[in-house]
Amino acid sequence: MRTFKRFVYRTDKKASDGEILAQMQNVLIENNYNYSSFYFYFSDNNNLNNRSNIDRIIKEYPYLAAFEIKDYTNKPFKPEDRIVCNYDKLWSGFENNYNASKFKLEDIIQIAYGIRKKYYFYESYYNFYNINWGIDTKPSNPLYPFERSPLSLDPANDKLSYSSSLYLVNDWWYPTRYRRIVAIVEFNSNSNYKLELKKIEEKLSKLGRKEESKVVVEMTLEEIASRKSKEIDIKNQLDLIKLEVESNIIPNKIPIYPNDPSKSQVVEGSVSVKESLKRAFKNTKYSYDSKSSALGFSVLKRVTNNNNIIYVQVDSGTWSRSISCNIVVQYYGISHYQQINIMNSKYSGTGHFGNQTDVDNIVDNIHIILEELEETKIRDLDELMGVSPAFFLT
Numbered sequence: 065m066r067t068f069k070r071f072v073y074r075t076d077k078k079a080s081d082g083e084i085l086a087q088m089q090n091v092l093i094e095n096n097y098n099y100s101s102f103y104f105y106f107s108d109n110n111n112l113n114n115r116s117n118i119d120r121i122i123k124e125y126p127y128l129a130a131f132e133i134k135d136y137t138n139k140p141f142k143p144e145d146r147i148v149c150n151y152d153k154l155w156s157g158f159e160n161n162y163n164a165s166k167f168k169l170e171d172i173i174q175i176a177y178g179i180r181k182k183y184y185f186y187e188s189y190y191n192f193y194n195i196n197w198g199i200d201t202k203p204s205n206p207l208y209p210f211e212r213s214p215l216s217l218d219p220a221n222d223k224l225s226y227s228s229s230l231y232l233v234n235d236w237w238y239p240t241r242y243r244r245i246v247a248i249v250e251f252n253s254n255s256n257y258k259l260e261l262k263k264i265e266e267k268l269s270k271l272g273r274k275e276e277s278k279v280v281v282e283m284t285l286e287e288i289a290s291r292k293s294k295e296i297d298i299k300n301q302l303d304l305i306k307l308e309v310e311s312n313i314i315p316n317k318i319p320i321y322p323n324d325p326s327k328s329q330v331v332e333g334s335v336s337v338k339e340s341l342k343r344a345f346k347n348t349k350y351s352y353d354s355k356s357s358a359l360g361f362s363v364l365k366r367v368t369n370n371n372n373i374i375y376v377q378v379d380s381g382t383w384s385r386s387i388s389c390n391i392v393v394q395y396y397g398i399s400h401y402q403q404i405n406i407m408n409s410k411y412s413g414t415g416h417f418g419n420q421t422d423v424d425n426i427v428d429n430i431h432i433i434l435e436e437l438e439e440t441k442i443r444d445l446d447e448l449m450g451v452s453p454a455f456f457l458t
Contacts, residue, residue, distance in 0.1 A: 068228075070279075072276035075243050081179045082179070091271065099195045100203065102172075104189065106149065106187070131150055191231035195229055205227055210225045232245050301445050337362050340423050344431045348431075351365060370449060385416060387423070
């Protein structure tokens with residue numbers, strides 16, 4: 065298992081790829097962040113006014129002809145696409161016979177300056193690869209090759225194929241142009257990684273406004289197989305919880321639905337699911353999660369003994385007077401996110417409300433269900449999920 069922190073930054077809309085690329089290079093130089101390789105990728109289509117901009121850059125830099133993809137057999141793109149790149153065996157499906165060919169980084173940067181004004185590529189990509197970020201983990205290749213997703217050049221977007229790097233993606237295949245700077249930092253989860261990552265993040269702040277920051281786990285194929293087997297057991301346990309709730313077979317020492325809000329008379333007036341949840345779950349293991357909550361959507365959260373996370377999602381609807389509730393479990397792994405509905409679907413009336421008293425009654429019902437599950441199924445579920453590393457909560 066290897067652990068990474070992924071930072072995503074928005075780019076200046078007015079800046080060219082070249083300006084951004086030069087800025088990225090300066091950040092690396094100023095902080096002595098050395099890298100082992102640089103990868104580039106340019107593509108467009110022969111159907112674009114019957115002329116390809118690939119021809120234009122090859123005319124200006126003839127040696128780049130050696131980097132054009134010629135073999136389209138079993139490749140993740142169409143024959144009419146024109147692609148120039150220096151991808152190697154790290155990128156599945158892009159292997160070519162140009163390993164002996166050399167390029168000049170300053171030429172790639174000059175081409176990047178001309179994008180949108182001089183060259184109209186569909187996609188461009190630039191990667192400062194295997195960066196030594198100055199922490200206790202040596203840069204190394206991903207556990208398995210990158211695979212290009214259908215709508216993105218971002219090698220770490222869908223597939224967990226990570227390595228320490230700093231790259232720029234400029235992709236026109238999206239409904240709107242997608243351009244982001246991404247920094248991936250590998251770290252040792254047993255070290256003082258929080259302080260080191262904070263220092264790196266401060267230095268990367270020059271790149272733009274941060275859009276995303278998250279920890280990612282990359283596993284070996286053996287670990288993935290083992291985790292998938294465990295996730296089947298977790299899913300089965302969640303299905304069992306759902307079945308018990310829907311079948312009303314949880315021990316009757318606590319009634320599942322002691323209140324009947326569907327019989328309440330509808331009264332006009334404002335209601336607050338948030339305040340009701342705070343009241344009902346005061347002095348419990350659950351706390352109100354303001355970051356995850358939104359209009360018509362309230363979330364409770366708790367961290368288990370094994371560093372797993374349980375969310376209680378209460379949706380009061382933006383267009384109807386009805387409350388539904390899901391339990392979501394989150395743990396480290398490939399899927400790492402599963403949910404079930406704990407509102408009894410056989411009794412649809414139990415979620416309807418007309419006033420604050422109804423809301424309080426419904427929330428009390430949710431509390432009763434969770435209180436009962438906490439003593440049995442959730443405890444067992446936590447053991448089944450296993451211990452998530454401390455960085456999972458970062």
